[in-house]
Amino acid sequence: MSKTSSHTEQAFQLAKERYAELGVNVDQALSCLSAIAVSLHCWQGDDVGGFERSGEELSGGIAVTGNYPGKARTPDELRADLDKAMAMIPGKHRLNLHASYAETGGKKVERDELDASYFQNWIAWAKDRGMGMDFNPTYFSHPKAADGFTLAHRDPAIRRFWVDHGIICRKIGAEMGKALGSPCVNNFWIPDGFKDIPVDRLSPRKWLAESLDAIFAEPIDPKHNLDAVEAKLFGIGSECYVVGSHEFYLGYAVSRKKLLCLDAGHFHPTETISDKISSVMMWLDEILLHVSRGVRWDSDHVVILSDELQAIAQELVRGDFLGRVHIGLDFFDASINRVAAWVIGTRSMLKALLMALLEPIAQLRQCESTGDYTSRLAMLEETKTLPFSTVWDYYCETSGVPVGHAWIAEVKRYEEQVLSKR
Ligand code: RNT
Ligand code: ZN
Numbered sequence: 001m002s003k004t005s006s007h008t009e010q011a012f013q014l015a016k017e018r019y020a021e022l023g024v025n026v027d028q029a030l031s032c033l034s035a036i037a038v039s040l041h042c043w044q045g046d047d048v049g050g051f052e053r054s055g056e057e058l059s060g061g062i063a064v065t066g067n068y069p070g071k072a073r074t075p076d077e078l079r080a081d082l083d084k085a086m087a088m089i090p091g092k093h094r095l096n097l098h099a100s101y102a103e104t105g106g107k108k109v110e111r112d113e114l115d116a117s118y119f120q121n122w123i124a125w126a127k128d129r130g131m132g133m134d135f136n137p138t139y140f141s142h143p144k145a146a147d148g149f150t151l152a153h154r155d156p157a158i159r160r161f162w163v164d165h166g167i168i169c170r171k172i173g174a175e176m177g178k179a180l181g182s183p184c185v186n187n188f189w190i191p192d193g194f195k196d197i198p199v200d201r202l203s204p205r206k207w208l209a210e211s212l213d214a215i216f217a218e219p220i221d222p223k224h225n226l227d228a229v230e231a232k233l234f235g236i237g238s239e240c241y242v243v244g245s246h247e248f249y250l251g252y253a254v255s256r257k258k259l260l261c262l263d264a265g266h267f268h269p270t271e272t273i274s275d276k277i278s279s280v281m282m283w284l285d286e287i288l289l290h291v292s293r294g295v296r297w298d299s300d301h302v303v304i305l306s307d308e309l310q311a312i313a314q315e316l317v318r319g320d321f322l323g324r325v326h327i328g329l330d331f332f333d334a335s336i337n338r339v340a341a342w343v344i345g346t347r348s349m350l351k352a353l354l355m356a357l358l359e360p361i362a363q364l365r366q367c368e369s370t371g372d373y374t375s376r377l378a379m380l381e382e383t384k385t386l387p388f389s390t391v392w393d394y395y396c397e398t399s400g401v402p403v404g405h406a407w408i409a410e411v412k413r414y415e416e417q418v419l420s421k422r
Pocket of ligand 1: 043048062136189230232263290330
């Protein structure tokens with residue numbers, strides 16, 4: 001940690017006293033926060049494009065809107081942009097990569113022929129920075145996914161192709177985990193579903209279970225690779241039926257001992273993942289979060305410090321789940337500076353976690369257990385205006401990243417000098 005200005009230091013000491021009166025240990029909260037690695041999703045930097053250069057449009061029922069200039073066109077540009085973003089985010093984080101970001105040197109390599117050699121630059125980059133990596137097989141933007149089905153396709157040959165892709169991706173994940181000394185969370189999300197009302201909802205689910213079982217047949221050391229499965233309510237073009245629904249994957253994850261991935265945008269708009277965390281943690285060892293922000297629908301807006309984000313962070317802290325929950329981000333916005341999008345989303349996530357770590361939880365629990373719900377509500381409201389921002393500023397300054405809005409000017413400078421020249 002670097003030195004702080006005397007002003008930041010003074011303000012911090014006062015804030016610490018204020019929190020101490022409520023029984024909150026600020027130093028402990030900061031040391032806990034600094035140990036949390038958030039997985040930054042590579043796909044915010046290039047609108048989920050990837051580098052296969054297959055000529056395929058983005059498919060799978062997800063969509064990126066906006067045409068803000070400066071998107072990364074090459075892996076080097078994407079890495080430079082990630083470096084820039086991470087220079088404005090306190091703490092050490094992770095990179096979450098999709099298989100479609102393979103570097104094949106211009107050679108056409110099919111998705112069932114990939115191996116870790118195509119990800120060596122990414123691994124070396126992460127290693128250099130002491131970061132871990134997470135991975136995702138890519139089941140979209142591909143001719144064999146063009147009719148909206150992959151692992152649950154009725155054609156066994158198509159299923160086989162995608163099963164092989166899954167098998168290969170687990171091996172790649174394990175190599176990443178081994179090379180970086182930290183388990184790689186490998187997240188399986190498939191777009192499979194019907195636009196209109198199906199008459200057979202069961203068969204595709206049986207095929208999906210069969211495909212997943214084939215992919216996961218080979219045991220892999222969890223020190224290197226952890227498998228996660230991500231459910232969804234609907235997508236563009238799969239409005240009436242998604243094979244991999246929440247119930248499907250909850251059952252699958254529990255019965256197969258896999259991680260369940262909860263994406264904040266993948267439920268009915270009035271449903272929140274914050275309420276699901278403690279429920280699924282009853283039956284699962286670990287889970288993955290895709291922290292996202294749906295606006296009216298699963299729109300993947302940039303994460304902000306919303307009530308739901310705070311509720312998610314509170315659940316992780318209050319339930320003592322931080323050691324069992326992997327936090328990944330999942331949003332993509334091409335209508336604003338893409339580096340800024342990463343910074344806004346990740347800083348918001350960290351702010352929410354710090355707020356949760358600074359809660360006077362002992363007092364709040366006391367109110368609840370004695371049935372004093374008046375004081376519980378009153379305390380929760382008073383907590384919102386405790387000097388959180390002073391602690392956050394101190395954390396940023398001592399982590400060597402810009403304090404407050406100072407980072408915006410840096411992103412603007414990067415835009416002028418680098419992004420606008422693309
Ligand atoms: C799609 C899922 C999935 C993707 C990424 C790109 O609805 O949320 O996680 O966003 O794999
Ligand atoms: Zn997701």
